[in-house]
Amino acid sequence: MATYILRRLLMMIPTLFGILLISFIVIKSTPGDPASGRFGGAAAGQGGMNSERGTENAEKVFRKNFKLDEPLHVQFLWFIGRVFRGELIYYTKQGSIWTDLLPAMRVTLLINAVVFLLVYLFAIPLGIFSAVSPHSWGDRIMTLGLFVLYSLPSFWVAEMLRLGVFEYKIGLPVLGLTSANSASLTFWPWVGDYALHLVLPIICMTYGSLAYISRQMRAGMLEVVRQDYIRTAKAKGCGPGRIIWVHALRNSLFPIITLFASLLPALIGGSVIIEYIFEIPGMGKLTIESVYAREYDMIITTMMLSAVLTLVGILISDIMYVLVDPRVSFESKN
Numbered sequence: 001m002a003t004y005i006l007r008r009l010l011m012m013i014p015t016l017f018g019i020l021l022i023s024f025i026v027i028k029s030t031p032g033d034p035a036s037g038r039f040g041g042a043a044a045g046q047g048g049m050n051s052e053r054g055t056e057n058a059e060k061v062f063r064k065n066f067k068l069d070e071p072l073h074v075q076f077l078w079f080i081g082r083v084f085r086g087e088l089i090y091y092t093k094q095g096s097i098w099t100d101l102l103p104a105m106r107v108t109l110l111i112n113a114v115v116f117l118l119v120y121l122f123a124i125p126l127g128i129f130s131a132v133s134p135h136s137w138g139d140r141i142m143t144l145g146l147f148v149l150y151s152l153p154s155f156w157v158a159e160m161l162r163l164g165v166f167e168y169k170i171g172l173p174v175l176g177l178t179s180a181n182s183a184s185l186t187f188w189p190w191v192g193d194y195a196l197h198l199v200l201p202i203i204c205m206t207y208g209s210l211a212y213i214s215r216q217m218r219a220g221m222l223e224v225v226r227q228d229y230i231r232t233a234k235a236k237g238c239g240p241g242r243i244i245w246v247h248a249l250r251n252s253l254f255p256i257i258t259l260f261a262s263l264l265p266a267l268i269g270g271s272v273i274i275e276y277i278f279e280i281p282g283m284g285k286l287t288i289e290s291v292y293a294r295e296y297d298m299i300i301t302t303m304m305l306s307a308v309l310t311l312v313g314i315l316i317s318d319i320m321y322v323l324v325d326p327r328v329s330f331e332s333k334n
Contacts, residue, residue, distance in 0.1 A: 019307045034091035034294045088297040108282035119209045127217025150211035158204045158277045175279045220252035261313035265306040
């Protein structure tokens, strides 16, 4: 197992380098750059040739300092060197990206960790119940409700909840993570205030994944309960509870494990729309602001973090396959 994990970790290095190279080329190919965003139109309305000439000189100095006027391969090598030195910067703010990146990561990790916990905590039992009683009234009502939830756009639900809280004065905060007087609160009142601010964003980020994963759990369980070894367990007199929770559950988890690799990057990427609507200072909001400002270092760092989490999620999924089903071995994955 240790050899397999080490081999997979070593294989990630060229994969991440390829992702980094492609991401860098794509981002650099988009129109505009930090210099044009900062100095474009700066001289408009100023009046006079001196002002325009001064702006042009400042833009040239800016491009030279950040090597924006160099060929693409030179810019890439300069970026790689700064990555190894840990000198990732804001082009426009003239500072390190880590001062904003680390707090945003903590916020997004907290919110999405709660979302993941709630999704799997409810999706697995709902999927099992629906599969154990297929085509029953309970299954039909649950299926209809989950499909309705899955079809509702998260941005629309977020706006409706936000407007509903304002209209009916429910008492839930809808903007930010803390109240204006949070600095004067003691620990537990502050925790309560923080938790109230997370209620609406967590609802909006949970219901869609809950509906989708519960359907996958249902499909996986239905496939397993039709297998011959389940019929054999029933013939031997095993009770329904033991058949479901001991014999069928582990093998029905394969679709859920497969989804884990694609859901894990959301821990870092966050939800751009939800964070923007509720003004949450997380990775999603930070990323969209960086795209508008052409902050290359921040954009590429966010993309690389998502790529790392995707590869780590795939590795964890492979390990979980072996833990769930002993018939799967690491040798068969080589």
